[in-house]
């Protein structure tokens with residue numbers, strides 16, 4: 794298994810406040826890592842840093858990494874097809890019809906992306922991930938808004954990506970059928986300057 798990413802003693806900040814410190818992480822080809830931690834613990838923050846959107850990022854060339862966040866990177870005024878063709882151009886890839894089929898976008902291809910439902914937008918955003926051809930997928934709560942069938946298809950795609958030598962780090966609050974995944978509890982990296990969350994401690998005064 795080749796090493797795709799090695800992070801040592803990383804500090805992750807949001808608006809200059811340290812959220813996580815001492816993060817160590819190795820990602821080899823074929824690995825799937827699920828980030829666990831309660832709301833506000835820093836899963837998105839870590840994924841953003843790994844994607845090169847933080848200040849202290851080490852690791853792969855960014856062309857090897859694709860990040861799917863909450864905003865899905867969709868251009869609302871372009872149609873679904875135009876979004877896909879735009880991304881195919883950005884990633885210098887041919888637009889594989891199998892991707893359109895896999896995410897059930899065929900019937901939506903002429904619709905402006907701004908008029909998609911939340912789950913349809915999510916499917917379009919995830920199609921970009923597959924289209925990118927990147928080895929490392931960084932997925933922030935990718936199943937949010939997806940129905941059961943779409944979730945199952947995404948899980949199968951992640952497993953297939955890993956079986957073909959890719960790797961994935963994802964955050965999720967639900968249990969996905971990925972028995973090969975390793976769990977990374979990020980609360981162990983909580984920065985010491987972080988205040989306790991009153992909702993978690995039960996202290997509402």
Ligand SMILES: Nc1ncnc2c1ncn2[C@@H]1O[C@H](COP(=O)(O)OP(=O)(O)OP(=O)(O)O)[C@@H](O)[C@H]1O
Nearest residue numbers: 807808812830831832833834835836837838839964
């Ligand atoms: N834009 C921002 N500026 C400043 N602080 C932020 C910003 N976004 C998030 N934070 C703070 O950073 C901390 C970590 O947030 P983050 O979104 O990484 O958590 P999370 O584990 O992904 O949470 P969730 O499970 O709710 O999605 C939280 O305390 C949050 O309030």
